[in-house]
Amino acid sequence: MNESSYASRLTAAGVVAVSIGNFLVAFDASSVNVALPSITASLQASPAEQQWFLDAYTIPLCVFLLTAGVAGDRFGVARVYRVSTAVFAVASLLCALPMSGWQLIAARVLQGASASFMLPMTLSILTKGIPDLTRRARAIGGWGVVGGVAIATAPLAGGLITQFVGWRWLFLVNIPVCVFALVLIRGFRDPVAAPERRFTVLPQLLFCLALTFLAGSLIEGAHSSFANPVVVAALVGFAVALGALALTQAKATTPLVPRALFTHRPYLLVILSGGLYQIGSYGSLLVLALFLQQEHGLNAEQAGYAALPCCVAWLCGNLLASRVTPGVRRRIILTATLIGGVGGASVAVLSVTGSLGATLAATALIGVPSGLLASLLSAEAMHLCPPEISGAASGLLNTSRQVGMTIAIAVLGGLGFAYQLLVPMLVVAGAFLLVGVSCLSAFALRGDHGRADAPKQPVTADGSR
Numbered sequence: 001m002n003e004s005s006y007a008s009r010l011t012a013a014g015v016v017a018v019s020i021g022n023f024l025v026a027f028d029a030s031s032v033n034v035a036l037p038s039i040t041a042s043l044q045a046s047p048a049e050q051q052w053f054l055d056a057y058t059i060p061l062c063v064f065l066l067t068a069g070v071a072g073d074r075f076g077v078a079r080v081y082r083v084s085t086a087v088f089a090v091a092s093l094l095c096a097l098p099m100s101g102w103q104l105i106a107a108r109v110l111q112g113a114s115a116s117f118m119l120p121m122t123l124s125i126l127t128k129g130i131p132d133l134t135r136r137a138r139a140i141g142g143w144g145v146v147g148g149v150a151i152a153t154a155p156l157a158g159g160l161i162t163q164f165v166g167w168r169w170l171f172l173v174n175i176p177v178c179v180f181a182l183v184l185i186r187g188f189r190d191p192v193a194a195p196e197r198r199f200t201v202l203p204q205l206l207f208c209l210a211l212t213f214l215a216g217s218l219i220e221g222a223h224s225s226f227a228n229p230v231v232v233a234a235l236v237g238f239a240v241a242l243g244a245l246a247l248t249q250a251k252a253t254t255p256l257v258p259r260a261l262f263t264h265r266p267y268l269l270v271i272l273s274g275g276l277y278q279i280g281s282y283g284s285l286l287v288l289a290l291f292l293q294q295e296h297g298l299n300a301e302q303a304g305y306a307a308l309p310c311c312v313a314w315l316c317g318n319l320l321a322s323r324v325t326p327g328v329r330r331r332i333i334l335t336a337t338l339i340g341g342v343g344g345a346s347v348a349v350l351s352v353t354g355s356l357g358a359t360l361a362a363t364a365l366i367g368v369p370s371g372l373l374a375s376l377l378s379a380e381a382m383h384l385c386p387p388e389i390s391g392a393a394s395g396l397l398n399t400s401r402q403v404g405m406t407i408a409i410a411v412l413g414g415l416g417f418a419y420q421l422l423v424p425m426l427v428v429a430g431a432f433l434l435v436g437v438s439c440l441s442a443f444a445l446r447g448d449h450g451r452a453d454a455p456k457q458p459v460t461a462d463g464s465r
Helices: 003-007 012-043 047-063 065-075 077-095 101-129 133-164 174-185 201-223 229-251 265-294 300-306 308-321 329-353 356-362 364-384 387-412 422-446
Strands: none
Touching (some): 012 047, 012 077, 012 101, 012 133, 012 174, 012 265, 012 300, 047 065, 047 101, 047 201, 047 387, 065 077, 065 101, 065 201, 101 133, 101 364, 101 387, 133 265, 133 300, 201 229, 201 387, 265 300, 265 308, 265 329, 265 364, 300 308, 308 356, 308 364, 329 356, 329 364, 329 422, 356 364, 364 387, 364 422, 387 422
8 A cells, every 4th residue: 555545544533643642741741840849758759869750751751762763664653653652551550659769760761761652653643644745734733732732731730730639640640541542543554664674772772871871960960069970980971872872873784863864964953953942941841840849939739820921822832833834934943942042031030130920921932932843843854854764753853852851851950049040041041042053054054945955865774875
């Protein structure tokens, strides 16, 4: 059967099913932020463990994304999505049961690993199942809106759930939602794109070690000292693992990332911007949740309400993004990065010189561009990637974003508030501006609306021509 025959099977219910996957991954990354003080008190966890409650989810979410791309190309994206969604439901149950900090961390690792297979499949299913570019752009816009709804509602929903029924229900609510998604997607099938692609254990292990060492060094360094022998050893471990990963991938016949993507400079620059975007967008929500509870003494419910200006603005940005056409997408992306930079700087200054109300109102200037960029960067990256390896390309896109989230948790979560939000929000502002620089460079290289740097010859599974 050809691709279009399979595309006709992706009904509206199928689009809803993959959008649910996007919602769950984003919701569980963000809703826990506002519940951190309650979880920490309930499990008698340390400040470092508090950050690991987040990074235990984001590190495996990041590490296995590239393997997920290989799995999608080899076994079919619909099959991988169904299996990973079922595992996510089981992991969510385990997250609701722990009696100690490390038990929750272990359960979050499994939840993050399953999420890493869910997330890239959502975009790949839309890409494979909807060949018409206009309809696909509309569907990806809707996918982005759902992700925006998850992020916009996560602080308030997480705060209300934590305050009235307990933090464990943040995870239990995932189970019926996963079942609903599995019912909706049951009829979709897709052809296997690259059955010859193989899994490579060593590069995956090295990537996991590198990211874990990096996050560990940043978290522990913030809570002790970067001169601490443990932190120094972690930084050395990161450098060794990263170097070994680069060496093995240079010699590999079937690399984790097809080599064709590394020769496509505009795509790589947009991928880089995805990681920087996540530092600014997710980092701002994390910092805001901690700041409101640790510095102003708000409970989880109150912190959720206080975050509404940013979250509602985020949702508005997502809704606007769904109406952006491919012809103006690049201009909107660049404008959004400027607004995000101004917003981060405004919040930083107002937190020191103004009232809390003015500071919270200014967070809307972060929310709107965050909502816009969430789906626009994804749409631009998937438009640029070679369609023959969309699974791996989607995996790389999401890997970049999750690396950014991991760094945001490790760095921004440990900066503290000695000068209110001045330091963390200036980091957020800088991240948005760097997104703009990266995208501007990509658009300059691209030159037009075509795939200027895309491979001119067919691409094989390993990325050769």
